[in-house]
Amino acid sequence: MTSPRLETSRHDVTAANGVARRRPAETKAAFKTTEFIAYVVITVAILIASLVVDGNGNGDNGSGADYFRADRAWLYITLLTIGYMVSRGLAKAGTRADDNS
Numbered sequence: 001m002t003s004p005r006l007e008t009s010r011h012d013v014t015a016a017n018g019v020a021r022r023r024p025a026e027t028k029a030a031f032k033t034t035e036f037i038a039y040v041v042i043t044v045a046i047l048i049a050s051l052v053v054d055g056n057g058n059g060d061n062g063s064g065a066d067y068f069r070a071d072r073a074w075l076y077i078t079l080l081t082i083g084y085m086v087s088r089g090l091a092k093a094g095t096r097a098d099d100n101s
Helices: 034-052 070-092
Strands: 012-014 020-022
Touching: 034 070
Parallel strands: none
Antiparallel strands: 012 020
16 A cells, blocks of 8 residues: 655655655744844934934933934934845845745
8 A cells, every 4th residue: 555645845845754844934034033123122212312312411402403313313214224124135035935924
């Protein structure tokens, strides 16, 4: 008597005992990575710093020049976002899965 043949897709790998198992993806989901956590923390820190930092050093956002204006903060956040997107692209560059995970 012959055993039934396993139909496997190219994503499945047949183990030594003949049972098909799923091959894990090479990269984690973006929200599970430490780089995403660092991105969120740094973005919040930039926004808080732009709110708190002022020219006279006492934190009241009163008179004096504003050393860390909102437009500068958003520029830093934009650059940070570009860096994060590039890092995720490099992380995903080696994946062979076709399921868009």
